[in-house]
Amino acid sequence: MMEDQIKIFDTTLRDGEQSPGFSMNQDEKLRLALQLERLKADVIEAGFPIASEGDFNTVHEISKHIKESTVAALCRTTLKDIDRAAESLEPAAHPRIHTFIATSDIHMKYKLKKSREEVLESAVKAVEHAKKFCDEIEFSAEDASRSDPEFLYEIFTAVIEAGAQVINVPDTVGYALPWEYGELIGNIRKNISNIDQATISVHCHNDLGLAVANSLMAIRNGAEQIECTINGIGERAGNASLEEIAMAIATRNNNMAKKTNIVTEELVPASKLLTEITGNQVQPNKAIVGENAFAHEAGIHQHGVLNNPMTYEIMTPKSVGLTGNKIVLGKHSGRFALNKKLQELGYSLGKKELNQVYLQFTNLADEKKSVEEKELVALISKTLPQE
Ligand code: KIV
Ligand code: ZN
Numbered sequence: 001m002m003e004d005q006i007k008i009f010d011t012t013l014r015d016g017e018q019s020p021g022f023s024m025n026q027d028e029k030l031r032l033a034l035q036l037e038r039l040k041a042d043v044i045e046a047g048f049p050i051a052s053e054g055d056f057n058t059v060h061e062i063s064k065h066i067k068e069s070t071v072a073a074l075c076r077t078t079l080k081d082i083d084r085a086a087e088s089l090e091p092a093a094h095p096r097i098h099t100f101i102a103t104s105d106i107h108m109k110y111k112l113k114k115s116r117e118e119v120l121e122s123a124v125k126a127v128e129h130a131k132k133f134c135d136e137i138e139f140s141a142e143d144a145s146r147s148d149p150e151f152l153y154e155i156f157t158a159v160i161e162a163g164a165q166v167i168n169v170p171d172t173v174g175y176a177l178p179w180e181y182g183e184l185i186g187n188i189r190k191n192i193s194n195i196d197q198a199t200i201s202v203h204c205h206n207d208l209g210l211a212v213a214n215s216l217m218a219i220r221n222g223a224e225q226i227e228c229t230i231n232g233i234g235e236r237a238g239n240a241s242l243e244e245i246a247m248a249i250a251t252r253n254n255n256m257a258k259k260t261n262i263v264t265e266e267l268v269p270a271s272k273l274l275t276e277i278t279g280n281q282v283q284p285n286k287a288i289v290g291e292n293a294f295a296h297e298a299g300i301h302q303h304g305v306l307n308n309p310m311t312y313e314i315m316t317p318k319s320v321g322l323t324g325n326k327i328v329l330g331k332h333s334g335r336f337a338l339n340k341k342l343q344e345l346g347y348s349l350g351k352k353e354l355n356q357v358y359l360q361f362t363n364l365a366d367e368k369k370s371v372e373e374k375e376l377v378a379l380i381s382k383t384l385p386q387e
Contacts, residue, residue: 003259006249007225008242009201010041012274013062014048014074015239016229021280026058028277032230033062035273037069039266041242042225043096045072049088050081056088063092070094070136077101077126086133097130099123100140100168103147103155120155127162138166138201145171145181153191160192166199166225171214174207174237182217189222201225204240206232211240216248219258230274231282231289243267243288243320251315268321288320295326297370299334302327306340329376331365345373347380357383 013029013036016022024032029046036044044066049056059073071092075081077099089095101112101123108114114122123139130137139159141152156167169188171181185202189195202218202225204211215226232241246262253259271289275281284291294317296302304311309325317325327337335358342349342357349357360383365371371379 009043016233059088072096096136102142104143140168168201170203174205178217186221203227302337
């Protein structure tokens, strides 16, 4: 089966960092960028150089160190922004200027105070100007999912004509529903005459918790690049989560006929590094990288998983960079898992003894959220008579 290659554009260091409590200094961003390169992200968006001296210096520094991945710098469509982005990318082996302007009526009227004609002109001029510094230009139509599709076709056709190789269709406010967004991407592919000269990228926010679903619908309808972040961090409710997208594609590739370059074993290390740097934990039930993503407490599940992990695990813990799953002993656990743990601790109990210990164990588990190894050892010495 032929699988289409989906490019992963990581924006943890730009859109991710823009959210409250996630700002990082230059050294921290560089450490994360190097991890993103180990992960084989195709593109690393390193920052928004016009935003501050610090962001400029960071993009410059990352550009010096990253050799394999493309390094992107964000800028508005003003010439000053583009110059700054271009300068910050000077040392990059594979630079990309990423320029954006809003295309929805609400953004154009209340934020930009520009007409459609002015926005179109600004976008084309920006791409032409950026082309003087760098071969690879990405153009984003901010708030694309709430823009008039006819205007999107017009502006994308014009920027491709001006030299943009990547056109990005952001669902900036996480408003789209998966089928609507899929249809929009399909229509962009159909209605833009020069689309064969460009890659369609998608950039989904998670305000309705649909960022990953929307991104997957987009690739089903012809998108070839997904913009996402580690742990799904980003403005408001975040961006599409890189680990969820990479594992959805890796786990269900028979169904999707898509693949990415992501080294999935580097996903948990990347997530942990981001957590360590920012001090923000991911919620325990977060898919792929949450503390409970491969943990089992219920007796029936533990029994199944201990006999064959695939009963309740659709991917292996190793494939995402963990050493194994976690069997948590708590009030929902059964004798099977308890006995297995006791055997690991060196105890070999008969049926009657196990029943006695199990009864005490459930009493203890009723009081506590989970029972630790040392508590089990204490329970054994209390419950079973010593020879
Ligand atoms: O969400 C958005 O529209 C963006 C663009 C700048 C790509 O982050
Ligand atoms: Zn965004």
